[in-house]
Amino acid sequence: MRRPIIAGNWKMNNTIKEAVELVNGLKRELVDVNSVDIVVSPPFTALSDVNELIMDSNIKLSAQNVYWQEKGAFTGEVSTAMLKDAGCSYVIVGQSERRQYFNETNETVNKRLKAALAGKMQVIVCVGEVLEEREANKAFDVIKEQVQGSLQGISSLDINNVVLAYEPVWAIGTGKTASAEQAQEIHHYIRGLLKDIFDEERASEVRIQYGGSVKPDNVKELMQKEDVDGALVGGASLKIDSFSAIVKGAV
C-alpha cells in the first residue's frame, strides 16, 4: 500500500508572519491525521521559522528548489546541506514554473535530484505537458522524455526517496483540473515507465501525486484512482481551511 502524500507548494507567497499563522492553523486542524504524509513548502525565507513550529508535529518541511553544488560562488542559490540545516526533509524539483520561467530542463532537474538524494532528502519531481502538447496528442511523449530525463542514472535504491508529481501545465492555477480519468491515464503511464527503468516492485512503490487546481471538492475523486497517491497543491494550500480539507479528503 502506498501511503498518501499531500504537499502544499506555497510558491512565492507568505511573509514569515503569514507563514507562521498558516502553519499554526494547519497544525491545529490536522493534529489527528496520521494516515497521510503532510508536507508544506514555504519560500526559503520562512523555512526556519516554520520548522520551529512543526518540528514535533505530523507536518514535514519542503523547499521549493535546490542547487546541485555543495557551496561556493553561486549567488542566489541554496544547497542541500543548507536546506537540511533549515529543517527540510523534502524538496520539490522541476515544478513547471521553474521549467517555464527559469530555464529548468530535464538535465538540470536531474542534477538537482541527484544532489538532494545524495543528501538523503525526499524529492518531489514534477513533470507535465503544456496545452499545445496535449492538443497535439504529444502528452505521452513529453511525459516520457521528462520522466526518463529527470530520473537519468537514479538507482533503484534511491527511487524509494522520490515522489513523482504529474502536473499538467494547463491545469496549474487555471481552475481547470484534469479529470480523474485523465490523471489516472498519465499516472498509469508513468508507473509503466518506472517499471521499464527500475522493476515492477519498485514501480509499484513509488508515489505519484497529481497537481493542478486541486481543491477540497475534487481531491476525493482524484484520490480514488488507482495510481493517484496524493496531490501537490498550489493556490488551495495557502488557506488553512482549504488545505486542511484537502488533506482530510485524502484520508
Ligand code: PGA
Ligand atoms: P495550483 O498549483 O494548485 O495552484 O494549480 C499546483 C502546483 O503548481 O503545484
